[in-house]
Amino acid sequence: MAPIEVTDLTKAYGDVLGVDSLSVTVEKGEIFGFLGPNGAGKTTTIRVLLGLLAPTSGSATVLGADVTDEAALIEAKRRIGYLPANLGFDEEATGERVLEYFASIRGDSRRDELLEIFTPPLERKIREYSTGNLQMLGLIQAFMHDPDLVIMDEPTAGLDPLKQEGFNEFIRAERDRGTTIFFSSHVLSEVRRVCDRVGILREGHLVALEDVETLLDRGGKRVRVQVAGDGTGLGDLEGAKTVETIGEEHQFTYTGEYDALLRHLSSYELVDVEISEPPLEDVFMHYYGSDVEEGETANEGTETPLASDTTEATDA
Known part of the structure; x- marks a missing residue:
């Protein structure tokens, strides 16, 4: 038992x-x-x-x-x-x-x-x-x-x-x-x-x-990216969530297909890119939204x- x-x-x-x-x-x-x-x-x-x-x-x-x-x-x-x-x-x-x-x-x-x-x-x-x-x-x-x-x-x-x-x-x-x-x-x-x-x-x-x-897999990946220019539309991608801009860096959580993400990013002049696992706090918020x-x-x-x-x- x-x-x-x-x-x-x-x-x-x-x-x-x-x-x-x-x-x-x-x-x-x-x-x-x-x-x-x-x-x-x-x-x-x-x-x-x-x-x-x-x-x-x-x-x-x-x-x-x-x-x-x-x-x-x-x-x-x-x-x-x-x-x-x-x-x-x-x-x-x-x-x-x-x-x-x-x-x-x-x-x-x-x-x-x-x-x-x-x-x-x-x-x-x-x-x-x-x-x-x-x-x-x-x-x-x-x-x-x-x-x-x-x-x-x-x-x-x-x-x-x-x-x-x-x-x-x-x-x-x-x-x-x-x-x-x-x-x-x-x-x-x-x-x-x-x-x-x-x-x-x-x-x-x-x-x-x-x-x-x-x-963690369900939580997707955390994307941080810097591009030449203003980065307009960077977060306009199916699967992109919690999009925000901090200084010159654009950040979002991505739960879609990686190939689609890479194709989307390749349309910009990239300065820096980091794709990593999201903090568990972000995964947690997936289940709670803004109601915590x-x-x-x-x-x-x-x-x-x-x-x-x-x-x-x-x-x-």
């Missing part, structure tokens, strides 16, 4: 749908990126998977346990690691005490190994932690009991670039060991480097489910402090 199976899952907050008829399967030993801006339904889905929210309709299983079957889910959670978006450790506890607490619940067979990769100052109290140190402590508690499935909500938030790269290398190695990784993100630059597949949410709906390379909002839908992204949230995810 797949580590995560979701079928027609719906979660309503009154008249607002946090998740609407979501169906997705995450296979064993893959890194699955769950993408969307704040308010898309990512955190709601994660909290339903962990039994922290009850689904309004539909079904979901994690490691074979129905998320509405409390007894089965308690047993499954012993094999799950969880990193919520908002860490709520006791601010007066030291990092050492926090890890001891979670070790008493689930074990810590990989703690020393993880402390070589992620380096929070364990002797300090949580109130003295930077955002990055807090995130590293959260990552250690999520992985130190050697879980079969790890669910993370925005796992690289607050990490500096070197620690982000260390995290990427680590979860690729975890995948190679057979661990299944499911994480939500709205930062697309990290997704291509680590994910096998991605699902894109829009207002609670799954609008794309692709491997990363297919997603900065805010969040009702209740989406609202977290219970980790002191209760993570405990529920492991032994509740």
Whole structure:
């Protein structure tokens, strides 16, 4: 059985749908990126998977346990690691005490190994932690009991670039060991480097489910060109999108046939041309257009402090 199976899952907050008829399967030993801006339904889905929210309709299983079957889910959670978006450790506890607490619940067979990769100052109290140190402590508690499935909500938030790269290398190695990784993100630059597949949410709906390379192929190519003259009509080509001129450079995303693009460009006196893969942000906007909002839908992204949230995810 797949580590995560979701079928027609719906979660309503009154008249607002946090998740609407979501169906997705995450296979064993893959890194699955769950993408969307704040308010898309990512955190709601994660909290339903962990039994922290009850689904309004539909079904979901994690490691074979129905998320509405409390007894089965308690047993499954012993094999799950969880990193919520908002860490709520006791601010007066030291990092050492926090890890001891979670070790008493689930074990810590990989703690020393993880402390070589992620380096929070364990002797300090949580109130003295930077955002990055807090995130590293959260990552250690999520992985130190050697879980079969790890669910993370925005796992690289607050990490500096070197620690982000260390995290990427680590979860690729975890995948190679057979661990299944499911994480939500709205930062697309990290997704291509680590994910096998991605699902894109829009207002609670799954609008794309692709491997990363297919997603990029659908996004076309990013064209940057300088020509002698004013470049009038450069973007008048079937398949050209998001055409703009910045100084002397003309830019657009192109999803048509390459031969047609080259024929079109050859009709101009070219000064410089660059054709490259588009930023993943551009691919993302293909599914959202101009509708991405900065805010969040009702209740989406609202977290219970980790002191209760993570405990529920492991032994509740």
